Amino acid sequence: MTSLGFLYPGHSAEDDYPRMEQLIGSNIRLGVVHTDIGEDAHRVDALIEMGSAKRLAAGVEELRLAGAEAVVWACTSGSFVYGYEGAHGQVRELARVAGLPASSTSFAFAHAVKELGASRVAVAATYPDDVAELFAEFMKAVDIEVLSVRGSGIITAAEVGTWGEDEVLALARAGDHPEAEVVLMPDTALHTAAYLPLIEETLGKPVLTANQVTAWEGLRLADRRVNAPRLGTLFTREPLVQVD
Template identity: 65%
Template structure:
């Protein structure tokens, strides 16, 4: 049994995680614990506030009681808005509080792109035009080349959660570029687990989505590799490509 604890802000697409648990069809548990948010806004200040240390720490004890072996801050925006260094400090504080390896969805994207042996990405962002570029800056700090960034201008988690598969497909197609090796969809408020292979078939390249990479990152931190092609190319590789370093998350045990 491997247990990855997920801290998730508010309520939007959290039902993606039990769906992923079923799709993996193994002895994997993904207990999820909600953190408090100030309403539904996804402006920069609201995203920063969602990731304040005291809000994250509030869910850690329950997570530890659930037997988690790794901890993921299961939001993209609540991490990358702090920049590379700020996001690192954020998960370092979580690791110290929990005494567990910790990471976030933003770092999960950076690690997952490297797992696929890629360096050039396109970003299909639901965020508004002032927020989406901050994710591109985060990726560039991870030495990835962002070819294009498409912004859908969605300002709330509820609006993002209401997007159906066709809306997501439209966004992904609009964001894709021939030079991009991978397309990223950085929004944990989107339900995407059920149709990632369909997105990949349409584009002819790997697609990484927020809830998918969050789970993958947690399993990686727990030293557990899972074969689940229904979750896309990321879960259909058993070993990293030659020459790709295994990036560890932040691990602080006290």
């Protein structure tokens, strides 16, 4: 049994994790511990506070007691909002406190794009435009070319969590770019685990979504590889690269 730990902010789309655990169908457990988010707002100051060291540290002990072999901060905006260097520092501190390999959803996106051998992406985000642009800047900092950025202006994770198949598919279509090799959908508050094959079939290319890449990142940290086609192209490939 491989046990992975995820620090998930609040309550929005955390039910993607038991769904993904079932779809992986192996001796892998995706354990979720909820962190206190403070103010639910896709606003820079609120996001910085959401990802603060004290809020993340509060959930670490529960993951350790559950036998987690690695921990991932399952929040994109609460990591990339710190910038590349700040997000690195956030992960280093999380690893220190947990005594485990650690990462975050922002780095999971970077690693997953490179795993697919891609370099040109389109961003289809639920966020307001200014926050979506910060995600694009983070991707550029890891040498990924961002061809287009589509924001949706959604302020709260609670609202994003109410979106279903129609809204998710519409966002993916609106955010695609004809020259993009991969479409990125960066919000762990967005339910996507049930829709990945449909989105990829509709767009005709790989799609990376926040909870999907977060689960994959935990597996990468634990040096586990699984084949789970219903979780999209990312879960059907042999690794192309090892990214530190």
